Amino acid sequence: MTAWPEARVAVLLAAHQGRIWLPDQIQSILDQIGVSVTILISVDQSTDGTEAYVDHAALQHSNIRILPHGLKSGTAAANFFRLIRELDPEGFDYVAFADQDDLWDQDKLDRAIGQLRLRGADGYSGNVTAFWPDGREKLINKAQAQRRWDFLFEAAGPGCTYVMSRHLFEALQSFVSTRTGALGSVYLHDWFCYAFARANGFSWWIDPEPKMQYRQHQNNLVGVNQGWKARMGRFRHVSSGWWLDQARTIARLLGLESSAFVRSWIDPNKRSGYLVLVLNARNCRRKAIDAFFMSMMVLLLAIHPPSYETD
Template structure:
């Protein structure tokens, strides 16, 4: 008797991905213990990614390339397009995939097992960052979740996300309602985590690394390791991007009227000083709690460019 395997729709956003996309697709199609269909949306590319993906899909019935939908200009809008346009009727779970990573063979099997036991609605995990010179580093995102972390950070790299079809359908419905504003969201994984947590869905962040997370000069968001990424992240905060995203996501997921959020949402200097004392409930990692406290004070005293 054949065993019914969990059906997973893998959403892959591609752009100028010829250097690595085949290796990634091989790792996705080689997943054990699940039935996978890969849906690819290609942002118009200069290296032949679009034509290559179409040829690849002709050889593999479990790979579907979506029709061209114009220029997205970033992975977030491309992923939102995938969530909007893919038909999830015949799948059980939905996963996100980047074009340049390497998945471990049991990545989806482990994730779906966690979700099938009914305790969680969504899953993410630690990853192993790796560089072309052979260096590797485990990125630990699995600290205990706190009350408001979802407004200030994602649940780890979006390429580890696996969600139940039911949750994704609810996310899609909300996305369609707020489609124009959603295009201003820079990180789809942050938004999805925030939506799920703010609406009472349960999220598992697995301490086990599920994939090799390739690091290169074109990473939109790479490994937060060392001093340089910390400086770059401070710059995005000082330039106003991070706080503007916090405000936008809070409004999109519908928590802007919560008494806690209302106390600081306008991000006036005194509000930021007050927010700093809630650092323990706003970030998961101890180091990030201290950084959050410092950023709130620095932004209040030095100034910021909040949209």
């Protein structure tokens, strides 16, 4: 435990078809040491008893709160954006994200908040230890040095590691609350939240020390890029232009079109923009191998760009 005053943390948990994993995930959050935790849960309509389970959990624990059921968003991002809009941050010092299927070390939040205080940062994410049903484990390292533009092209690690100061959260909440419709085109909430923080001058720390067990199973939304099936899925996202379209969407939402760098590639029909990204790939991804992969994929898009309609 740290010598800091006990922090009050709101944990935003988005659930969908998670009945089998939620008991362990919620218990690992309730077992956090050195902090005072309140869990706010939003359930995207499920058929496996998830709603009934979280309702029961809220009856058993006064620090578990449930948003009204009936949401049919269809995406984890929309579910998290709902949680961001609905949380009343009054009375909390920090806000964290949680998935429904992981296991948190007891000092996960205490470590994160200690690092935020020590470094004077507003946003935190960290490495994780992925684990599989067959007992395999693997460190997922996302803690490479941040680059000038990495926030437009990748998240700061798994969103389930994110912890934000109230100052950052309130700024994010204000933005999200006024752009509900536009955010419908954002597929990954963690990528967007990191981009929002960096684009608005908030300091972010990526911790090399893993403090959670990142469960891998066939229903993971993103998960670890392991195996040919996962790699091929990500290759299709990049080679189809989807990933770059998401970067353009986030850049526009954050009002970054006036930047000379963003302006050079924001128009998908401008072939020279792909070449700009190839030349600047090392400023766009934290890991060198990811920058190399990005440059190769974007070069393919420059040679064979996706077809876009013009107004």
